[in-house]
Amino acid sequence: MRAFENGADGVLVAGCEEGSCHFIEGNLMAKRRVNYTRGILTEAGLEKERLRMVNIGAADAHRFVDIVKDIIETVRNLGPNPMAQKQNQKSVKQEIRA
Amino acid sequence: MIVAQRKTIPELVEILQDYKKILVLGCGTCVTVCLAGGEREVSIISSALRISAKLKGLDFEIEELTIERQCDNVFIEAAADAIKRNEVVLSLGCGAGAQAIAERYVEKPVYAGLNTAFIGILEERGLWTEKCAACGDCVLHKYGGICPITRCAKHMLNGPCGGSRENRCEVRPDRPCAWQLIYRRLKNIGQLERLKKIEPPKNWEPSLSGGCRVIVREDHRI
Numbered sequence: 001m002r003a004f005e006n007g008a009d010g011v012l013v014a015g016c017e018e019g020s021c022h023f024i025e026g027n028l029m030a031k032r033r034v035n036y037t038r039g040i041l042t043e044a045g046l047e048k049e050r051l052r053m054v055n056i057g058a059a060d061a062h063r064f065v066d067i068v069k070d071i072i073e074t075v076r077n078l079g080p081n082p083m084a085q086k087q088n089q090k091s092v093k094q095e096i097r098a
Numbered sequence: 099m100i101v102a103q104r105k106t107i108p109e110l111v112e113i114l115q116d117y118k119k120i121l122v123l124g125c126g127t128c129v130t131v132c133l134a135g136g137e138r139e140v141s142i143i144s145s146a147l148r149i150s151a152k153l154k155g156l157d158f159e160i161e162e163l164t165i166e167r168q169c170d171n172v173f174i175e176a177a178a179d180a181i182k183r184n185e186v187v188l189s190l191g192c193g194a195g196a197q198a199i200a201e202r203y204v205e206k207p208v209y210a211g212l213n214t215a216f217i218g219i220l221e222e223r224g225l226w227t228e229k230c231a232a233c234g235d236c237v238l239h240k241y242g243g244i245c246p247i248t249r250c251a252k253h254m255l256n257g258p259c260g261g262s263r264e265n266r267c268e269v270r271p272d273r274p275c276a277w278q279l280i281y282r283r284l285k286n287i288g289q290l291e292r293l294k295k296i297e298p299p300k301n302w303e304p305s306l307s308g309g310c311r312v313i314v315r316e317d318h319r320i
């Protein structure tokens with residue numbers, strides 16, 4: 001939520017493949033919470049498609065690249081996050097990195 | 099504990115649209131446990147409000163704070179400065195908490211950000227169920243510890259109604275029949291004989307129908 005508030009156009013959450021998470025069911029819980037957050041984003045007026053969670057293995061680099069390309073395309077079609085319009089882009093990037 | 103649910107973001111924006119400086123005030127007790135109004139929910143709801151406000155052209159300045167307990171004057175004190183420097187308080191406490199804040203700060207608008215739902219328990223992870231209707235005249239001892247007022251959809255004191263199917267309530271098929279539970283429980287504790295006694299109509303005088311209830315403990319009064 002804070003990333004979107006600060007102007008991020010999209011957020012991709014990547015968790016382990018189902019059944020192989022070091023935290024047993026952590027990736028499944030994360031998926032439920034990401035879905036909940038997508039609902040709140042919609043209520044707030046942002047497109048839920050800007051937030052996505054995927055389950056992917058650490059060795060599956062090719063699929064990861066495809067997923068990243070896909071969300072970039074999705075976000076590009078949606079256009080910039082309206083929250084970013086009055087933001088100082090440099091400070092946003094610094095805050096997200098922090 | 100008291101179980102509550104948050105209002106939707108559009109509802110909250112409508113409530114707050116005439117204000118600029120807003121305090122979103124969480125409560126660290128029941129509503130934290132039921133994931134409705136604790137520190138984390140204060141943060142999430144505040145973020146969503148800021149996003150929604152900006153998209154609608156509103157100018158919200160939101161301060162976030164969570165205190166130990168909103169329904170107790172001793173703990174409300176911890177929010178005094180934050181309440182004073184904001185125009186309005188959006189309480190993420192239960193209905194009692196929000197009213198306690200409003201009574202303490204008579205010139206400050208205080209709005210409830212949650213819908214207070216019931217007294218209940220966490221039955222499974224992410225699932226809360228009602229267990230007590232706070233009727234003021236507890237009958238649990240007669241029914242093996244299972245409340246027919248709260249858990250029977252027809253509030254029957256002399257059940258069952260005969261409509262249950264496969265141990266499920268006919269009004270709420272997703273819930274177990276309370277009278278099935280009562281029967282099984284009384285059988286387990288060897289008190290089935292209780293069911294032979296016809297229970298007279300309940301005294302509803304101590305319930306909410308008599309108006310706002312008050313309990314006085316003279317031994318603790320000053």
